[in-house]
Structures are given as C-alpha cells and as structure tokens.
Amino acid sequence: MTIAGKHVILGIAGHIDHGKTELIKALPVDRVFTLEGHGTIVTGTLWSGSIGPGDKVEIYPKGETARVRGVQVHDQAVEAGVHALRINPGNIGARERVEALVGACADRGIPIRIGVNSGSLEKDILERDGHPTPEGMVESAARQVELVEGLGFTSLLLSLKASNVGMTVEANRLMAARCDIPFHLGVTEAGTVLPGAVRSSVGLSLLLAEGIGDTIRVSLAGPSEEEICVGREILKSLGLRHGGVTVIACPTCGRCEIDVQAIAKEIERETAHIRTSLVVAVMGCAVNGPGEAREADVGVAGGGSETVLFRHGESVERLPGGEVIGRLLSEIRSHSAGSS
Numbered sequence: 001m002t003i004a005g006k007h008v009i010l011g012i013a014g015h016i017d018h019g020k021t022e023l024i025k026a027l028p029v030d031r032v033f034t035l036e037g038h039g040t041i042v043t044g045t046l047w048s049g050s051i052g053p054g055d056k057v058e059i060y061p062k063g064e065t066a067r068v069r070g071v072q073v074h075d076q077a078v079e080a081g082v083h084a085l086r087i088n089p090g091n092i093g094a095r096e097r098v099e100a101l102v103g104a105c106a107d108r109g110i111p112i113r114i115g116v117n118s119g120s121l122e123k124d125i126l127e128r129d130g131h132p133t134p135e136g137m138v139e140s141a142a143r144q145v146e147l148v149e150g151l152g153f154t155s156l157l158l159s160l161k162a163s164n165v166g167m168t169v170e171a172n173r174l175m176a177a178r179c180d181i182p183f184h185l186g187v188t189e190a191g192t193v194l195p196g197a198v199r200s201s202v203g204l205s206l207l208l209a210e211g212i213g214d215t216i217r218v219s220l221a222g223p224s225e226e227e228i229c230v231g232r233e234i235l236k237s238l239g240l241r242h243g244g245v246t247v248i249a250c251p252t253c254g255r256c257e258i259d260v261q262a263i264a265k266e267i268e269r270e271t272a273h274i275r276t277s278l279v280v281a282v283m284g285c286a287v288n289g290p291g292e293a294r295e296a297d298v299g300v301a302g303g304g305s306e307t308v309l310f311r312h313g314e315s316v317e318r319l320p321g322g323e324v325i326g327r328l329l330s331e332i333r334s335h336s337a338g339s340s
C-alpha cells in the first residue's frame with residue numbers, strides 16, 4: 001500500500017467496532033484511516049493496494065467479505081485470498097469491471113455474493129421508481145445475476161437488504177420465487193441493540209420460516225458480539241440451530257426473592273462458549289418457579305433465605321443467596337463435561 005509516498009503492508013490486529021474510528025497502531029504510517037468495520041480482524045496482511053487521502057476504508061476480517069469504499073480494492077482482496085467477495089450492483093461500475101472481477105474469482109475459486117442494498121440502487125431504477133422498492137431491489141439483483149451467470153460463473157450467493165423490515169422481506173420473497181441461488185439474509189442498518197435485534201428477528205424469522213435463507217447477518221449499531229448472540233438466538237428460536245445453553249428466566253414480580261436478571265445474565269455470559277445443549281431455568285420464587293425449574297436440565301427457584309436447586313426435575317439442594325451463581329455454573333459445567 002502506498003501512503004504519502006511510503007510503501008507499507010497493513011498488519012491488522014484487534015477489534016474494530018462498527019462505525020468507530022480507530023488507529024491501527026502497528027502501522028508504520030503517519031496518518032489515521034477512518035475505519036468502518038466490524039469483528040475481530042485477524043493478524044496478518046489483509047491486503048495491499050493504493051489508497052488516496054480522504055478515502056474511507058471498510059474492512060472485514062480475512063476469510064469473510066472484504067470491501068473498501070472510495071477505492072476499488074476487490075482485486076487486492078482477491079489477490080490476498082479472501083474466502084468470498086461481495087459486490088454491490090449499485091456501485092460496482094461498468095460491465096468490464098464485473099467481467100474482470102468475475103474472471104479473477106473464477107480463477108481462484110472465490111464465490112461472489114451479489115449484495116443489493118436499498119440505499120444504493122442503480123440510478124436508473126431509482127429515477128424510474130422514485131424511491132427504493134422491493135421490485136427495484138429484485139431488478140437490481142436479477143440484472144447482476146444475469147450478467148455474472150452469463151459469464152459462466154455460478155458460485156453465487158444473493159442478498160437483498162433494506163433497513164425497512166417489510167421491504168427486506170418482500171424483496172427476498174420476490175427474488176426467491178425466481179431463482180434457486182442461496183440467500184444471505186439481513187436487515188441492514190437495523191439500529192441499536194434492542195430495536196435492531198427486534199427488527200432483525202422479525203425480518204429474518206419471517207423469511208427463514210418460509211425456507212428462504214442460507215446464511216444470516218444481524219447488523220447492529222452495537223458490539224459485534226451482540227450481533228452474533230442475536231443471530232444465534234434467532235436460529236435457536238426457529239429450531240435451526242441446536243446446542244448451547246438456553247437460559248430461561250422469569251420476568252419477576254412482587255414474589256421474587258433473588259436477582260433473576262443478574263443471575264441469568266451472568267450465566268449467559270459465562271456459558272456462551274458451551275456447545276452442549278442445555279436448558280437452565282432461573283426463576284424468582286418458590287411459588288411458581290419450581291414448575292419451570294423442574295422442566296429444565298438445571299434450574300433454581302428463589303426462596304426466602306435459601307434458593308432451591310433442581311437437576312432434571314428433582315430438587316437436590318438448598319443454596320444460600322451468595323452461592324447461586326457459582327453452584328449453577330458448576331452444575332452446568334458438569335452437565336456439559338458429562339455429555340461431551
């Protein structure tokens with residue numbers, strides 16, 4: 001990469017939060033790029049190329065999609081060995097550009113995602129429709145599919161994303177009805193964690209329940225880990241993903257005797273890495289709690305000075321308040337160790 005006359009190789013390590021500006025400290029350069037990315041960037045050379053002053057760089061982890069705004073970096077990404085490439089019909093440019101890129105991907109066995117975004121539809125479609133529509137998104141995708149498939153390239157994935165849930169759903173339904181290319185789903189720019197999780201859940205669930213969608217992405221203005229958690233929960237809720245600890249927690253009421261929310265959150269945090277399928281119930285009281293706690297693999301029901309621990313429906317121990325989290329975790333770990 002040439003920056004201010006110097007040749008440097010990007011060596012990137014660490015975490016780049018969505019929308020944040022970060023200095024890549026390891027770089028031997030005297031300027032800072034505005035990075036808009038997400039996820040953990042693997043250490044190593046991501047790509048090399050030429051970037052001019054003021055360019056905005058959007059970097060995805062090596063092994064996922066790589067793209068850059070302000071410069072055409074697809075070629076460098078292909079050369080660097082990305083596992084997949086996304087092209088946006090709205091800004092990829094002239095046919096010759098697509099032909100060259102498709103040729104390079106074909107030579108290296110790199111699949112391409114044709115990723116339509118309602119916010120960057122082709123000018124002629126926008127001028128005709130006046131604003132983004134599901135039909136316009138489909139037309140954008142279909143044109144690009146026709147072009148790429150016409151070049152003999154079939155290692156394709158499709159995505160049609162909008163920040164509007166209804167538009168995302170409708171565009172994907174329409175497109176799915178006219179091709180059998182695998183779909184990557186997402187409600188783009190879904191918002192901050194809570195509203196974004198809801199919008200993503202509604203949109204993705206509607207489509208997944210209809211059998212549309214092969215991969216998903218939850219886009220949140222928040223920590224990347226939350227995107228993964230939300231995506232995982234969507235898939236688990238639909239029975240499309242199995243395994244892992246599912247924490248059931250009561251909403252609490254005047255009968256509650258323990259800090260259900262704090263316990264449940266801690267259990268979720270500490271067990272996020274566990275692959276064993278396990279249901280854990282955290283219930284606030286001994287009046288209505290034992291029913292749910294008994295149905296779970298492991299559960300607690302809060303009670304006066306002592307919380308009852310359940311294992312496969314049996315009440316097995318009474319715990320002082322301070323021991324609830326530690327004891328639950330040791331139960332979960334022994335369950336997961338026993339079944340792995």
Ligand code: SF4
Nearest residue numbers: 250252253256284285
């Ligand atoms: S389990 Fe007990 S504390 Fe929790 S909501 Fe039900 S009645 Fe209230």
